[in-house]
Amino acid sequence: MVDLSSLHTFRLPAKARCVAQLNALADFEQIDTTSPYWILGRGSNSIFVSDYQGTVYLVRNRGVQIEEQSEAYKITVAAGEDWHELVLRTVTEGMPGLENLALIPGTVGAAPVQNIGAYGVELSRFIGKVLAWDTQQHCWQTFDSDACCFGYRDSVFKQQVGRWVIAQVELYLTKAWHPTLSYADLKGLAADSDAATIMDEVIRVRRTKLPDPERQPNAGSFFKNPVVSTAQLHKLQQQYPDIVYYPVTTTQVKLAAGWMIDQLGLKGYECNGAQVNPRQALVLMNSGGATSASLKALATKVMASVESAFKVNLEPEVRLVGEQGLVEL
Secondary structure, three states, X not given: OXXXXXXXXXXXXXXXXXXXEEOOHHHHOOOOOOOOEEXXXXXXXXXXXXXXXXXXXXXXXXXXXXXXXXXXXXXXXXOOOEHXXXXXXXXXXXXXXXXXXXXXXXXXXXXXXXXXXXXXXXXXXXXXXXXXXXXXXXXXXXXXXXXXXXEOOEOXXXXXXXXXXXXXXXXXXXXXXXXXXXXXXXXXXXOOOOHHHHHHHHHHHHXXXXXXXXXXXXXXXXXXXXXXXHHHHHHHHHHOOOXXXXXXXXXXXXXXXXXXXXXXXXXXXXXXXXXXXXXXXXXXXXOOOOOHHHHHHHHHHHHHHHHHHHOOOOOXXXXXXXXXXXXXX
């Protein structure tokens, strides 16, 4: 058995039967599907809650190709590249667009799975193509943006866990760039701020609000911000007039899960080493000695409290991995 505690950022004690690396496209074709397997980038969105009775494949292929076109930059990136490093490079080299997504942990290959997003920007708006190995049909498949079926923290790759293993992502960054400053944390910036200024502010805000997983093990936002109807929002506003929300469509809004958890006084709440982060309630962390049982107890406590007070169901954003694969709380 191979120790996994250093391979996922929550650092719960866990082991796997085997660990292998995917360093080249040919390695993806050799994934053994006859026994359980799990694909892992930097482990920033997966938490191993027990020993894994299968093979963990680490995506480690590298490479970035940039092609300047008349109206955009086409950037082809290997799945094993670090996401934040890509953001830094594109912004620094004068290719704006990804600045709101700075400091999101993980690999480029993991980004489409969750359709990562922050501060009013989602990855889906930049996707040209995604190249993935189909572990069922044993062939390569290319997905355009529509075929990825992107949603809020969702994609076809997440809906069919383990079937497609992303090896390469093609992004398009338009030259007709406009800043996105709609979120409160960025409204202090000038309307004509350049991408580097926005990126620096995003990094500053994230470092202020979110714990560094190197020092305080965590998996980022543990829960999704729930999407509800405007009718449900109006009912909630009668009791909670200051409830924080973000428009999604004309009939739906996204509620700030962290705000709801904070209102219930759960910041800093601890359960045997698993803790609600004292600064950002959306983040659960391993404050020392957490176990799968204590993490599950804490998450269940938070979900039940929010449901009782707000009649809203929280769903985990992180993926919990058990002996054979995904498990529910």
